[in-house]
Amino acid sequence: DIQLTQSPSFLSASVGDRVTITCRASRGISNSLAWYQQKPGKAPQLLIFAASTLQSGVPSRFSGSGSGTEFTLTISGLQPDDFATYYCQQPYTYPRSFGQGTKLEI
Amino acid sequence: EVQLVESGGGLVQPGGSLRLSCAASGFTFSSYAMNWVRQAPGKGLEWVSLISTTSSSIYYADSVKGRFTISRDNAKNSLYLQMNSLSAEDTAVYYCARENIVATMTGYHYFTDVWGKGTTVTVSS
Numbered sequence A: 001d002i003q004l005t006q007s008p009s010f011l012s013a014s015v016g017d018r019v020t021i022t023c024r025a026s027r028g029i030s031n032s033l034a035w036y037q038q039k040p041g042k043a044p045q046l047l048i049f050a051a052s053t054l055q056s057g058v059p060s061r062f063s064g065s066g067s068g069t070e071f072t073l074t075i076s077g078l079q080p081d082d083f084a085t086y087y088c089q090q091p092y093t094y095p096r097s098f099g100q101g102t103k104l105e106i
Numbered sequence B: 001e002v003q004l005v006e007s008g009g010g011l012v013q014p015g016g017s018l019r020l021s022c023a024a025s026g027f028t029f030s031s032y033a034m035n036w037v038r039q040a041p042g043k044g045l046e047w048v049s050l051i052s053t054t055s056s057s058i059y060y061a062d063s064v065k066g067r068f069t070i071s072r073d074n075a076k077n078s079l080y081l082q083m084n085s086l087s088a089e090d091t092a093v094y095y096c097a098r099e100n101i102v103a104t105m106t107g108y109h110y111f112t113d114v115w116g117k118g119t120t121v122t123v124s125s
Helices: none
Strands: A004-007 A010-012 A019-027 A034-038 A047-048 A062-067 A069-074 A086-091 A102-105 B002-007 B010-012 B018-025 B034-039 B044-051 B058-060 B070-071 B078-083 B092-103 B106-114 B119-123
Touching: A019 A086, A019 A102, A047 A062, A047 B106, A062 B119, A086 B034, A086 B044, B002 B070, B002 B092, B002 B106, B018 B034, B018 B044, B018 B092, B018 B119, B034 B070, B034 B078, B034 B106, B044 B078, B044 B092, B058 B070
Parallel strands: A010 A102, B010 B119
Antiparallel strands: A004 A019, A019 A069, A034 A047, A034 A086, A062 A069, A086 A102, B002 B018, B018 B078, B034 B044, B034 B092, B044 B058, B070 B078, B092 B106, B092 B119
């Protein structure tokens, strides 16, 4: 099974900051990685798939990069609406797996 | 409007069973594989199961294999999750989620693009 490890688990930032979240896979998964945003009490929302492709409707301040075992999600110019928990997920193989999450706080 | 609505959650005793349903609307349900994903209170997301469009391919997380059964009825635009031998560790919000696929220069890419609001399952005596 593939394990995904996100870092950091908690991130404190301010409006306007640029932040980066890392997701490391236990073995190579090509560019098969998606990023999701989840707010309290709500379902996750897809941000990025194929490591770097922005989902339709997602603001361009979100970007993703990486391949193989190391991936990053970058948010440039944090907005108040961006404070949430972020998860990576690998659709490369079964069982699918998620990272443990990164909580982005003010 | 593309929509997924889960139902069937509730309180069940350890060792008991529960059947979750997910009603799909606003898209051609039979054209998409479907997932169940769960989230225990205060915890992260856990993928549970996936079923292909024709039910010919089914996958489970190790934590539920042999106890949970995913199924679908394309005529009714519905997805199901039969959960048996439930324990406290199965307490979670269960989400139904659509699997999408796109072809790019680098190949086919899968992702979960539509989620329901979830249904809560509580296993407790």
